[in-house]
Amino acid sequence: MIHRNLTIALIAAGIYLGGAFALKAAEHAGAISHATTIRAYAVFTGLALAVYGNFLPKSIGRLRSPVADMRMQSVLRVSGWAFMLGGIGYALTSLFTLSSAIPIALLASATAYVLGYSVWAFMECSSSKQERRPT
Amino acid sequence: MNAVFKALSDPTRRHVLELLRDRPMTAGELSDHFPVSKPTMSAHFAVLREADLVDVRKSGKAVIYRLKLSVLEDALLGFVGAFSAVAGSAGSAKTAVSQLPEESTP
Numbered sequence: 001m002i003h004r005n006l007t008i009a010l011i012a013a014g015i016y017l018g019g020a021f022a023l024k025a026a027e028h029a030g031a032i033s034h035a036t037t038i039r040a041y042a043v044f045t046g047l048a049l050a051v052y053g054n055f056l057p058k059s060i061g062r063l064r065s066p067v068a069d070m071r072m073q074s075v076l077r078v079s080g081w082a083f084m085l086g087g088i089g090y091a092l093t094s095l096f097t098l099s100s101a102i103p104i105a106l107l108a109s110a111t112a113y114v115l116g117y118s119v120w121a122f123m124e125c126s127s128s129k130q131e132r133r134p135t
Numbered sequence: 136m137n138a139v140f141k142a143l144s145d146p147t148r149r150h151v152l153e154l155l156r157d158r159p160m161t162a163g164e165l166s167d168h169f170p171v172s173k174p175t176m177s178a179h180f181a182v183l184r185e186a187d188l189v190d191v192r193k194s195g196k197a198v199i200y201r202l203k204l205s206v207l208e209d210a211l212l213g214f215v216g217a218f219s220a221v222a223g224s225a226g227s228a229k230t231a232v233s234q235l236p237e238e239s240t241p
Binding site: 053054055056057058060063067069070073076079080084 | 157158159164187190192199201202203204205206207209
């Protein structure tokens with residue numbers, strides 16, 4: 001399983017770096033402008049994040065306590081949806097807007113939502129653990 | 136992907152996935168929700184496992200099922216559920232209309 005995950009991660013990294021080099025090479029050759037390179041790279045990044053978000057809920061890992069498992073499942077699900085929608089939004093807004101502030105704000109909101117939800121789930125999990133502890 | 140479509144095509148299997156959305160459950164807890172035999176439920180679980188839509192872990196004597204849906208599979212489950220609900224209500228409306236007495240034309 002670790003071997004498979006490592007292989008997928010290395011292939012993804014290869015595609016990512018290869019794409020970046022190809023864009024830079026095309027810019028050096030004069031085929032595309034610098035602005036197009038930046039925009040294409042942003043679209044590429046957004047789509048990569050969307051793919052990562054899509055598979056995130058599948059990484060549920062080992063078995064924990066029932067409450068922790070329930071919270072973990074909901075955190076992964078919310079994170080997956082937020083990163084996927086954030087990634088697609090980042091790619092689309094990078095493609096169609098001139099300002100980089102909108103895509104970054106979109107991605108920052110998705111990340112903040114995931115962080116907030118994760119902290120809330122962690123707190124809920126800890127409080128339910130304390131409630132179950134005998135006094 | 137074929138295995139995913141096959142798994143989602145059955146209403147019992149879709150209901151199992153919807154139950155697992157709330158929390159992980161044991162095989163017994165899941166079976167209690169359906170008026171079918173244990174071998175039938177085991178067959179449904181096997182299809183879900185083959186499609187990699189659920190994760191199965193043993194905890195003592197209990198077999199615990201956990202949801203393992205990607206975002207697209209989750210969306211597909213919602214879409215298929217909504218579509219079958221709409222198709223079901225349209226079908227029952229059609230049946231109700233066909234059972235109405237024919238209007239006499241003047």
